[in-house]
Amino acid sequence: MTQFIDVDVRPILRAGGEPFSIIMAALERLEPGEGLRLYAPFKPVPLFDVMASKGFAHREAELEGGEWEIRFMPDDGSFGAAEPAPAALSGGDWPEPVVHLDNRDLDPPEPMVRILAAMERLAPGQTLCALLSREPVFLFRELTKRGHQWRGGFTPQKDTYQLTVRVCA
Numbered sequence: 001m002t003q004f005i006d007v008d009v010r011p012i013l014r015a016g017g018e019p020f021s022i023i024m025a026a027l028e029r030l031e032p033g034e035g036l037r038l039y040a041p042f043k044p045v046p047l048f049d050v051m052a053s054k055g056f057a058h059r060e061a062e063l064e065g066g067e068w069e070i071r072f073m074p075d076d077g078s079f080g081a082a083e084p085a086p087a088a089l090s091g092g093d094w095p096e097p098v099v100h101l102d103n104r105d106l107d108p109p110e111p112m113v114r115i116l117a118a119m120e121r122l123a124p125g126q127t128l129c130a131l132l133s134r135e136p137v138f139l140f141r142e143l144t145k146r147g148h149q150w151r152g153g154f155t156p157q158k159d160t161y162q163l164t165v166r167v168c169a
Contacts, residue, residue: 004037013041020137035073043068046140053153094166097129104133112139122167132161
């Protein structure tokens with residue numbers, strides 16, 4: 001039976017706080033084979049992509065009052081996601097990027113501003129590749145709102161996050 005670390009972000013969000021760092025700190029404390037059980041007042045869809053990029057699959061369950069329980073486990077193929085992975089994280093043919101941005105020396109929010117501005121100049125189906133010094137967790141929400149797809153992850157050296165974004169029609 002899998003053991004879970006419970007993280008309840010509902011009080012943090014109700015107080016106007018940002019729980020991302022608490023979630024990531026809990027993730028760092030996981031022992032091999034352990035999972036993270038998250039309680040949230042909404043379905044945290046952008047977090048699914050972040051966790052998938054870190055090698056975690058998820059299962060979700062809606063609770064009473066529109067609240068959610070999400071269980072994250074290392075994706076070794078035995079847990080399986082409750083829904084298919086978004087196209088942004090799956091394979092498939094993506095065209096070569098039309099725009100290349102190196103944002104590694106910029107402080108937030110400048111990388112996000114530059115990426116979103118460049119995306120507005122691309123035609124549907126075109127892609128952009130950006131190099132960043134950290135995972136752009138707040139950018140994922142903006143990309144989702146605008147209907148774009150993305151895939152990304154840290155390079156093997158773990159010093160650069162490489163993000164590819166595709167404009168959707």
